[in-house]
Amino acid sequence: MEVTKQDWKLFRQKLPGWQEAFMDKLNHEYMELLNGEGDPSDKFWALHKRLREDAKKTGVRAEMRRSEMPYLICNLLNEGAITMDDLTVFSEDLQEHIKGMRGWLYD
Numbered sequence: 815m816e817v818t819k820q821d822w823k824l825f826r827q828k829l830p831g832w833q834e835a836f837m838d839k840l841n842h843e844y845m846e847l848l849n850g851e852g853d854p855s856d857k858f859w860a861l862h863k864r865l866r867e868d869a870k871k872t873g874v875r876a877e878m879r880r881s882e883m884p885y886l887i888c889n890l891l892n893e894g895a896i897t898m899d900d901l902t903v904f905s906e907d908l909q910e911h912i913k914g915m916r917g918w919l920y921d
Contacts, residue, residue, distance in 0.1 A: 815911045817883050821904050825883050828900070829876065836873035836895035871895075884908070888915050 817825075844864065848857055868874055873895030876886050890896045891912070901909050 815884060815907070817880050817908070818905055821908050822880050822883060824904060825887070826878065828903075829878070829886075832890060832896050832900070833873055833876070836871075836890075836893070839894075840868055840874070884911060884915055887912050891916065 844861055847861055847864070850857065871893050872886050872889035873893045876889075887896075887901070891898065898909075898913075901912060
């Protein structure tokens with residue numbers, strides 16, 4: 815699928831906000847982990863592991879390539895950084911393409 819200029823522009827505008835919201839969610843999860851029960855060393859290493867894993871997620875870091883945009887959107891959806899409702903501002907063609915990709919990639 816060829817990503818339209820309008821969808822690409824919209825994606826570049828939306829992505830930073832989506833990432834900020836996702837990282838805020840992660841920060842709250844980290845605080846819960848640190849404030850929970852257990853030994854300080856166990857909490858430290860659990861947090862260390864989570865940070866390494868989460869740093870690889872699209873909701874935290876994404877390379878901005880127009881050709882990769884549909885895959886990035888699928889990753890964001892699967893990570894819980896966005897929902898399909900967030901995509902209603904994009905073209906119907908892109909939304910349908912994403913639905914098809916998700917079915918193919920993740921089912």
